[in-house]
Amino acid sequence: GINTKSACDGMNAYMAYKVTTKTSLNLFNRNEFTVKRRFSDFLGLHSKLASKYLHIGYIVPPAPEKSIVGMTKVKVGKEDLSSAEFVEKRRSALERYLMRTVNHPALLKDPDVIQFLESTELPRAVSTQALSGAGILRMVNKAAEAVNKMTIKMNESDAWFEEKQQQFENLDVQLRKLHASVESLVCHRKELSVNTASFAKSAAMLGNSEDHTALSRALSQLAEVEEKIDQLHQEQAYADFYLFSELLGDYVRLITAGVFDHRMKTWSKWQDAQVMLQRKREAEAKLQYANKPDKLQQAKEEIKEWEAKVQQGERDFEQISKNIRREVGRFEKQRVKDFKVVIIKYLESLVHTQQQLIKYWEAFLPEAKAIA
Amino acid sequence: MMQEGLDDGPDFLSEEDRGPRAVNVDLQTDATLQVDISDALSERDKVKFTVHTKSTLPNFKQNEFSVVRQHEEFIWLHDSFVENEEYAGFIIPPAPPRPDFDASREKLQKLGEGEGSMTKEEFTKMKQELEAEYLAIFKKTVAMHEVFLCRVAAHPVLRKDLNFHVFLEYNQDLSVRGKNKKEKLEDFFKNVVKSADGVIVSGVKDVDDFFEHEKTFLLEYHNRVKDASAKSDRMIRSHKSAADDINRIASTLYTLGTQDSTDVCKFFLKVSELFEKTRKIEARVAADEDLKLADLLKYYLRESQAAKDLLYRRGRALVDYENANKALDKARAKNKDVLQAETTQQVCCQKFEKISESAKQELIDFKTRRVAAFRKNLVELAELELKHAKGNLQLLQSCLAVLKGDT
Secondary structure (H helix, E strand, C coil): CCEEEEEEEEECCEEEEEEEEECCCCCCCCCEEEEEEEHHHHHHHHHHHHHHHHHHCCCCCCCCCCCCCCCCCCCCCCCCCCHHHHHHHHHHHHHHHHHHHHHCHHHHCCHHHHHHHHCCCCCCCCCCHHHCHHHHHHHHHHHHHHHHHCCCCCCCCCHHHHHHHHHHHHHHHHHHHHHHHHHHHHHHHHHHHHHHHHHHHHHHHHHHHCCCHHHHHHHHHHHHHHHHHHHHHHHHHHHHHHHHHHHHHHHHHHHCCCHHHHHHHHHHHHHHHHHHHHHHHHHHHHHHCCCCHHHHHHHHHHHHHHHHHHHHHHHHHHHHHHHHHHHHHHHHHHHHHHHHHHHHHHHHHHHHHHHHHHHHHHHHHHHHHCCC | CHHHHCCCCCECCCHHHCCCCCCCCCCCCECCEEEEEEEEEEECCEEEEEEEEEECCCCCCCCEEEEEECHHHHHHHHHHHHHCHHHCCCCCCCCCCCCCCHHHHHHHHHHHHHHHHCCHHHHHHHHHHHHHHHHHHHHHHHHHHHHHHHHHHHCCCHHHCHHHHHHHHCCCCCCCCCCCCHHHHHHHHHHHHHHHHHHHCCCCCCCCHHHHHHHHHHHHHHHHHHHHHHHHHHHHHHHHHHHHHHHHHHHHHHHHHCCCCCHHHHHHHHHHHHHHHHHHHHHHHHHHHHHHHHHHHHHHHHHHHHHHHHHHHHHHHHHHHHHHHHHHHHHHHHCCCHHHHHHHHHHHHHHHHHHHHHHHHHHHHHHHHHHHHHHHHHHHHHHHHHHHHHHHHHHHHHHHHHHHHHC
16 A cells, blocks of 8 residues: 655745655555655646546546635635645645545556656656646636537437436536535634634633622633633634545546546547548549549548548547546545545544533533532 | 414414523512413514413402513513612613514525525425524513513512503503603613713712722623623524534535435435434534523623613712702801701702612622522533533444444
């Protein structure tokens, strides 16, 4: 297995991330090694993988977002993109990206991935402006639009694809909704934490001015309990976000990676080739009666060329269809695992919160009863 | 349209809600006079309370009887106490706040308008919640009106008040709506508050240590209760919002779970069910905090204001007494209208002493009541928080066991 951990060093004008890999696989030279990478290096890796594999139907994990705003524009209270929070969000996103990438059996073996994890020096990624996750998305969407504009009626001989595409679209809608709700929860949880702290202070003040000694003490205790609860809420919000919300965001981006569109492109390329071949055959047939031996020879060669292209087109289409089937199967299995792991962790964080709450209130109860 | 769907029927209160509800006040119920609100009806823009009295006092024609009263009539009663000079030395039980369903109604209306944009399940769910919210507000307003009556009934002098008896017994409309002076009185007091605080803590140190202490204490206490009340409201609102979010999450997970019957969908359904249950608990926690903490603070905000009003009246009486003394000295010096000045001075003196004496007792009682109420509510708050946390914990642990076992 592979463990990838990252730590951050602030260095000069950019942030470098320490990527540590622990492995027993033979793919690598050593069992444990650490390299330093910049954010642009991650984007570079992604662009290479995308260019190699997207068009043959692999679900390539999308690059981490450059901007942290994410899918929805929910204002998280006073959204403090304080550097500590920003760095942590980014680090976490980069780690998840790498984990997804190495969990893909084909991508793991890719030389670019191995180089990324292993080599001390990495050639600087060229112009990663347009290659962030959002950038890729824009490219893919443009391609998809172009495809749609050509009124292609792809006779979906394979009901499986139609069904899957529909499922993915539904999933996309629901995940976005879920993501929005979770972000709202994070926001309200943070708000709750702030308001609880504020109430705690107020209760302490009230306790100070209360002139009945036992009640005064109880109110101060109440203030302390609320202060501790405020801490709990903060931690819970943290868990809400990192465990739940980020996972959902990743999946939404993953689904929109557009494998189905690539398949359509491949199909249309194949169809175009067939149309071309037909034209070349017609041209050749005409030339049979034209007594232009050179042109006829050329025409025959062109037919051979296009026959090959048609065959290639058909093979490509079958290959991408096969790849997508396998990828979707893997994605669905992975999705279950991912969600299960995260949700279990999340529920465990909720359990912890409740246990702490019980502790605090059990300590307070005798104080309240002691008011005489 | 939505409002007609609400339960306008008479039996709005369940069995368990009947009987004295003295939430924030720990009052001894006295067999000679027991008052409660046995029923209530919510109509379009008003609430009708059924005030039920049980009494062995000879003043009443029967031993047990009921009348229907609306909010304005409670206000009329309260104002009549405030205006009565005889009661200047008492802490007048604070008037119950006006029933306010506006926010709730607005939400229900918005829900009705947005019916087309959500699934049937979502709509039904939200409607149920808003109705529950409406019901909770309703129960609260009933409790607050009842507490007012119970306080009056428990007060040794106020319980004998004639207006109070008319309020309890006269089974016709008291026709006070047009003559409602509540707003006017509120304005009057608002304008006077600034100078009132001034009168209470006038530069002259009070001869009586007890009152000197009470002045300082009450002014500070009132402000801090106000702050705590506002902050607790905000905290509870956030809590409710978070619970609403969990509700939406549960719904979306449910939709995801019903898309097909694969493993992942079964998983989503289980988690959805869990969130639905924890959401209910979270909502209950917020509701209980509201009842035991927020309402307690709100009530003592009103009571401490009433206590301040008492100090104000005493302060005024003291000023009048001091002025009468000065006038007497002047009259004696000029030897003119001395007898009249003496009479005035005596009247002021008696008034001041009478107020001071009863005020002292009232303030001592106030402290006793306050301590008892806080104790009761804080204990109940802690017990409820524990109950809910334990319930939540059990839910989470059993769901976790199932999910982990499935792997």
